[in-house]
Amino acid sequence: MRLLCLSNGHGEDIIALRILQALQHHPDCPTIYALPIVGEGHVYQTAGVPLIGSVKAMPSGGFVYMDGRQLARDLQGGLITLTLDQIKAVRSWANEGGASLILAVGDIVPMLFAWISGVPFAFVGTAKSEYYLRDETGWLPRSSWWDDRIERSTGCIYQPWDRWLMQRPQCKAVFPRDRITSQILQRFNVPAFDLGNPMMDGLELNGLELNGSPLDRPENSSDWSASRPLTLALIPGSRPPEVFANWELILRSLDGVVEARPVNCLAAIAPKLDLDEFHQQLLTYRWQQTNENSYTIGLSNKKSTLTLIPGQFAECIQKSDVAIALAGTATEQFVGLGKPVITMPGAGPQFTPAFAEAQTRLLGASVTLVSQPNQVADALRSLLNNPDHLSAIAENGRRRMGNPGAADRIAQQLIWQMQKIS
Structure with a gap:
């Protein structure tokens, strides 16, 4: 079995690596590769995960969605050529054959790359949460009427094009960052699993338990x-x-x-x-x-x-x-x-x-x-x-x-999905 991890940002690389390291501890660990779509993938390289394709640090550092000027700088820095080279590398990896799965970590960009490959994929959604729109009591007020109307109109933080990719038979599992997002996606027939957020893994100190705030005062x-x-x-x-x-x-x-x-x-x-x-x-x-x-x-x-x-x-x-x-x-x-x-x-x-x-x-x-x-x-x-x-x-x-341990839980689900594929 083979697994290719696609991620698009430094934070996403760290989250992805936690899952890959959990996979490496499993007796049925696949052969693992990675392609960081944003940045040079130092996190993977330090951990000894082999990279495929081209990598390059862009001027924006991955924050193109926050400022149009950042996108312009990235385009001048070769973003289009880099993207085409990376898509070609993903396709080439997919065409090598054998039981294969792509793990896309981040937002729609790595998920789109995974879909283009033609092989089964799973998605870890780090960027979006229903909490941006609502909490357990209902919709949150927005300062902009336009934002409020548009974001509520589809009934989900993930837009129809996101959900379309998640609903493809090629998509075997989606791992949202929290329970409320998992529940909403499940209403749209997305194979969403509420397994927690890998961000909370790796923060323990010498057995120190993550319970109780030290702000408890007499x-x-x-x-x-x-x-x-x-x-x-x-x-x-x-x-x-x-x-x-x-x-x-x-x-x-x-x-x-x-x-x-x-x-x-x-x-x-x-x-x-x-x-x-x-x-x-x-x-x-x-x-x-x-x-x-x-x-x-x-x-x-x-x-x-x-x-x-x-x-x-x-x-x-x-x-x-x-x-x-x-x-x-x-x-x-x-x-x-x-x-x-x-x-x-x-x-x-x-x-x-x-x-x-x-x-x-x-x-x-x-x-x-x-x-x-x-x-x-x-x-x-x-x-x-x-x-x-x-x-x-x-x-x-x-x-x-969420609680610590999400990386292990996600890794176990990925193993199950790969066993079905093989």
Whole structure:
């Protein structure tokens, strides 16, 4: 048996690799190949998964849908030639024969590639969720009448052309990111399986259980200025140069926070980012360096700390109470632990006002969206003074993001589907 994994983005590559690694632990593991449609597939290469076809990093980094100018830059960078070469490579792989399955991870683009191949495929939908349109109580209000009318008209976050591909006999299984999306797709006769979200896999720390928010506070310590230490995760994203602009917004937001109470800040810095820029901005905002990656600010009896933690995302979010985040997948993972996030729009290309607003619909009560950095302190105070809201946030995050173990469950379903094919 052979399996080809198609994915279209760095986050999608990571999710796909979790499923592939779960497959590799199965006694009936197929021969695995991958083709990252966006980027160069470093995630696959580091893990030793062989690539087929051409790969190339485009100027947009995969965010062409957010800005027409990004699409223009990608076209100038050879997007059309790259796409045609990749489709040719997928067809060539499919024509080699034998029991074969394609795993498409992301959105309609890898699913379309899979359909063009002519071989059976499965789809992991990472980009769309019914939570963008509705929650368990009904439709969500939209600021734009046009968006509201159009998105409700088809009764599903996945448009008719998406569902048409999912309804083909060639499509053997669809794995949506949450239960509500699975239930809606099943109404359209899509072979959707509610097996959870692989985003929540791989976040465990030395047996640390993903239960209970560390924000559980004694009854006599509910005030925001209480002496209980509070740990903030700072999540600026991962894509330069946007990440550095986001970092400055986060540092500006901390001005009001540290004036009110001491906090311990853990900055989740993506691997391979230049730490010098983070250090320089910290010094600009009057943080005093104490050792290589640690800083303090404030008086001795009211001192806050900040530590840069490159490449240790799981450690950072597990040890934090609240996040100040301008990121996509990382924000969702933090929410999935049952913890609250405060966010604000950046300049893009990813974390624009439109993206931030959409994220609040996706994640619901777990995300507090403010318009300016100086509003973060008040938002944090409001959160910590409302224990009932914090309890609702803990339940909301786990419901929307699911339990760990999805990669194993999806891998098992893929094995069953491949056994049927063979």
